[in-house]
Amino acid sequence: MSASSASLQPPADAVKPVRHPDAPAPGELLGAHYEHCFGCGPGQPHGLHLEARAGEGVTLTAEFTVQPAHQGAPGLAHGGVLATALDETLGSLNWLLRTIAVTGRLETDYVRPVPVGTTLHLAAEVTAVAGRKIYSSAVGRLGGPEGPVAVRADALFVEVKVDHFVDHGRPEEIRAAMSDPDQVRRARAFEVNP
Numbered sequence: 001m002s003a004s005s006a007s008l009q010p011p012a013d014a015v016k017p018v019r020h021p022d023a024p025a026p027g028e029l030l031g032a033h034y035e036h037c038f039g040c041g042p043g044q045p046h047g048l049h050l051e052a053r054a055g056e057g058v059t060l061t062a063e064f065t066v067q068p069a070h071q072g073a074p075g076l077a078h079g080g081v082l083a084t085a086l087d088e089t090l091g092s093l094n095w096l097l098r099t100i101a102v103t104g105r106l107e108t109d110y111v112r113p114v115p116v117g118t119t120l121h122l123a124a125e126v127t128a129v130a131g132r133k134i135y136s137s138a139v140g141r142l143g144g145p146e147g148p149v150a151v152r153a154d155a156l157f158v159e160v161k162v163d164h165f166v167d168h169g170r171p172e173e174i175r176a177a178m179s180d181p182d183q184v185r186r187a188r189a190f191e192v193n194p
């Protein structure tokens with residue numbers, strides 16, 4: 001995808017990723033991993049409301065429409081918002097591995113401006129796994145899956161235990177997420193991001 005730093009190059013002993021047998025089926029909407037996530041949560045009024053769908057293998061597609069609240073320069077998406085969209089998309093890949101992982105490194109290339117009102121179409125894949133390290137890449141296109149490239153990223157995610165979130169998260173949100181009676185929602189609340 002992009003020319004990434006050495007820290008984002010899988011080591012020689014990395015293996016090809018394997019989709020978990022219980023992963024969502026290709027074409028299935030993954031849904032929000034957490035109600036209040038800025039990237040995908042419906043409970044965030046100014047969030048991205050990014051929607052991701054499982055693809056074949058360890059791939060997915062996602063999209064979000066840039067709203068006025070997401071702009072940096074007049075009429076254009078803020079670069080940090082675009083990085084967030086890439087991070088959310090790449091992090092969602094871990095659901096296909098059924099692995100809890102956090103972003104270790106994210107390198108983003110900005111290729112062209114993304115205007116407010118534009119729908120950004122993202123495609124992502126896990127490229128390799130080495131121990132607890134998960135290597136992935138994504139590309140975002142304007143106007144459709146075959147549109148011009150606007151952004152791309154390479155990332156390294158690191159597998160963690162749920163204790164990572166419990167130890168570092170704000171206690172009231174942790175308690176609320178842990179007390180959710182829906183086991184899948186409870187597990188997914190802790191699936192991505194530091």
